[in-house]
Structures are given as C-alpha cells and as structure tokens.
Amino acid sequence: xxxxxxxxxxxxxxxxxxxxxxxxxxxxxxxxxxxxxxxxxxxxxxxxxxxxxxxxxxxxxxxxxxxxxxxxxxxxxxxxxxxxxxxxxxxxxxxxxxxxxxxxxxxxxxxxxxxxxxxxxxxxxxxxxxx
Amino acid sequence: xxxxxxxxxxxxxxxxxxxxxxxxxxxxxxxxxxxxxxxxxxxxxxxxxxxxxxxxxxxxxxxxxxxxxxxxxxxxxxxxxxxxxxxxxxxxxxxxxxxxxxxxxxxxxxxxxxxxxxxxxxxxxxxxxxxxxxxxxxxxxxxxxxxxxxxxxxxxxxxxxxxxxxxxxxxxxxxxxxxxxxxxxxxxxxxx
Numbered sequence: 001x002x003x004x005x006x007x008x009x010x011x012x013x014x015x016x017x018x019x020x021x022x023x024x025x026x027x028x029x030x031x032x033x034x035x036x037x038x039x040x041x042x043x044x045x046x047x048x049x050x051x052x053x054x055x056x057x058x059x060x061x062x063x064x065x066x067x068x069x070x071x072x073x074x075x076x077x078x079x080x081x082x083x084x085x086x087x088x089x090x091x092x093x094x095x096x097x098x099x100x101x102x103x104x105x106x107x108x109x110x111x112x113x114x115x116x117x118x119x120x121x122x123x124x125x126x127x128x129x130x131x
Numbered sequence: 132x133x134x135x136x137x138x139x140x141x142x143x144x145x146x147x148x149x150x151x152x153x154x155x156x157x158x159x160x161x162x163x164x165x166x167x168x169x170x171x172x173x174x175x176x177x178x179x180x181x182x183x184x185x186x187x188x189x190x191x192x193x194x195x196x197x198x199x200x201x202x203x204x205x206x207x208x209x210x211x212x213x214x215x216x217x218x219x220x221x222x223x224x225x226x227x228x229x230x231x232x233x234x235x236x237x238x239x240x241x242x243x244x245x246x247x248x249x250x251x252x253x254x255x256x257x258x259x260x261x262x263x264x265x266x267x268x269x270x271x272x273x274x275x276x277x278x279x280x281x282x283x284x285x286x287x288x289x290x291x292x293x294x295x296x297x298x299x300x301x302x303x304x305x306x307x308x309x310x311x312x313x314x315x316x317x318x319x320x321x322x323x
Contacts, residue, residue, distance in 0.1 A: 060160075071271050074288075074305065075160070075290070077162075078166050080164075081162055081163065081164065081166065082163045083303070084160060085159075085303075085305070086156065086157070088158070093305070095305070096273050
C-alpha cells in the first residue's frame with residue numbers, strides 16, 4: 001500500500017509535462033530605490049543568478065518603476081520602461097550588471113525537461129532553489 | 132485520505148496549461164515603451180559628421196567596440212555582414228553604425244579599413260575620449276581599459292541596439308545570436 005502511495009506522486013512528477021501559467025520571470029526596481037540607495041542603503045534589485053527554462057519560463061522581464069534611469073541587468077532603462085528578453089537556447093549567460101558587487105549577473109537557462117527523468121530532476125531543482 | 136488529497140493537488144498543480152510563445156516575436160529583448168535614441172555627433176569613417184539623424188527612415192544596428200578587439204567584435208560584425216547579405220535588397224534600408232570605445236588607436240582611417248573587411252557600407256564613429264564616454268553613458272554601455280602584455284585591451288559591452296526608422300531604441304540583441312535572428316528582427320522593424 002505504501003509503495004503504491006509513493007509510486008503515484010513519483011509517476012505524476014515524471015510523466016506530467018512541465019508547464020507554467022506565464023513564460024515571464026519578472027523583476028522590478030520599485031519606486032524610491034534610487035533615493036534609498038543615495039541614503040546609503042544597500043539594495044539588491046536582482047539576484048546574482050536567475051534561473052529560466054526553455055519552453056516553460058524563458059522570458060526575462062525587467063521593470064524600472066523608479067523615478068530615475070537605472071542600469072538594470074544588461075541594459076539602461078528609463079523610468080517606467082520594461083525590457084523583455086526571450087531565451088531559446090539552454091546555456092549559462094553572463095551579463096555585465098552594475099547593480100551587483102561582482103559586476104556580473106548570471107542567467108542559467110535550463111533545457112526543456114522532455115523525459116520523465118529530466119522532469120523529476122527539474123522539479124527537484126526547482127524545489128531546492130526555493131528552499 | 133490526506134495523502135490522496137495531496138496527490139490530487141500535486142496532479143492538478145502539474146496540469147497547468149503551458150502558454151505558447153507568440154509566432155513572429157522578436158528574438159532580441161524588447162523595450163516598452165521605446166525611447167528615442169540619444170543623438171551624438173562623432174567623426175564618421177566617411178569623412179562626415181556621424182549622427183543618427185542621417186539615418187532617419189532606416190533601421191539602424193548600433194554597436195560598440197574597437198578595431199583591435201579579437202574576441203567579440205569580429206564575430207559581431209561578421210554576423211551583421213551575413214545578416215545584410217541574407218536580407219538582400221532590403222538591406223539598403225538598414226545601416227550598421229559602429230562606435231569605437233578606443234579613440235587612441237581607432238582613427239577614422241583605421242576604423243574604415245577594419246569595417247571594410249566585413250561590409251563597406253558599415254559606418255564607424257570616433258571622437259574624443261570625453262565625447263565617446265558621454266555616448267556610452269547615454270546608452271548604458273561599459274568599456275574598461277585593461278593592460279595586456281605591452282599594450283591594452285577593452286572589456287566592453289557586447290550587445291547591439293536595434294533602432295527603428297523613427298530613431299527609437301526598440302530592442303537589444305545580446306551577443307551570441309546568429310544572423311537569422313538579426314534578419315528576423317530587422318524584417319519585423321522594416322515591415323512597420
């Protein structure tokens with residue numbers, strides 16, 4: 001009975017295709033970020049590593065909601081401007097990013113998990129990254 | 132019962148329908164809303180003043196680099212040249228503008244010779260260190276001079292801006308995309 005109960009979710013996470021309600025992974029610079037930065041506050045608006053998956057969540061969306069231009073990720077963005085960058089190739093991308101102390105931002109784009117084992121592995125990675 | 136409920140919840144969670152990327156989408160990153168490309172006034176490789184106003188009505192590929200670059204620039208410019216050939220007659224409505232980050236070595240003559248290796252229609256721009264620094268600031272472009280052996284190299288931004296016929300910055304193509312991706316996006320801008 002226990003084996004059946006364990007096999008059912010394992011089967012589900014290996015067989016059911018990976019999908020997401022939106023392809024977009026959104027990051028935003030909130031209003032007032034520049035003022036807080038000028039007041040000496042250390043603010044991280046983007047993580048050092050961003051994880052995307054081809055065919056699932058493969059569009060990086062950056063939004064500048066602050067009152068001043070910001071170098072956000074790879075580009076200079078005006079106040080109120082959005083930038084949507086699609087990824088079609090699984091790879092690790094390095095972008096210069098002045099928002100980070102290292103001066104670099106890494107975007108890891110995973111391939112679409114097409115096989116049962118890849119789906120288990122993908123779901124496990126997602127779980128670990130959220131912990 | 133609780134376990135069965137959890138399994139059912141997991142199944143439902145996994146069954147979220149995937150949305151499909153719209154066909155005919157840009158391969159490069161899109162700015163929304165687009166902003167007007169900051170104007171500049173540099174020394175062009177054709178002997179005239181280089182500014183964007185000259186290319187109003189054309190789609191512009193705007194990139195930054197230097198002629199002594201051995202890693203990124205030759206690949207980028209070769210990709211541009213390939214894309215221009217693939218565009219055929221439509222390439223007449225596209226202009227490549229290449230702004231140097233190395234005013235010490237990139238004289239107009241040297242830059243012209245370098246660009247001609249890829250496509251003689253490509254135009255380069257140079258100026259004083261201060262002028263070029265201002266242009267880079269306006270476009271969010273980085274260029275860091277690094278000593279290398281007895282000379283120096285530049286660590287510089289490798290992306291390309293795509294400007295529409297009205298001179299607005301519409302998209303940013305990161306380094307590494309092939310000519311077909313450029314052709315796709317250029318055609319989209321040319322059709323507007």
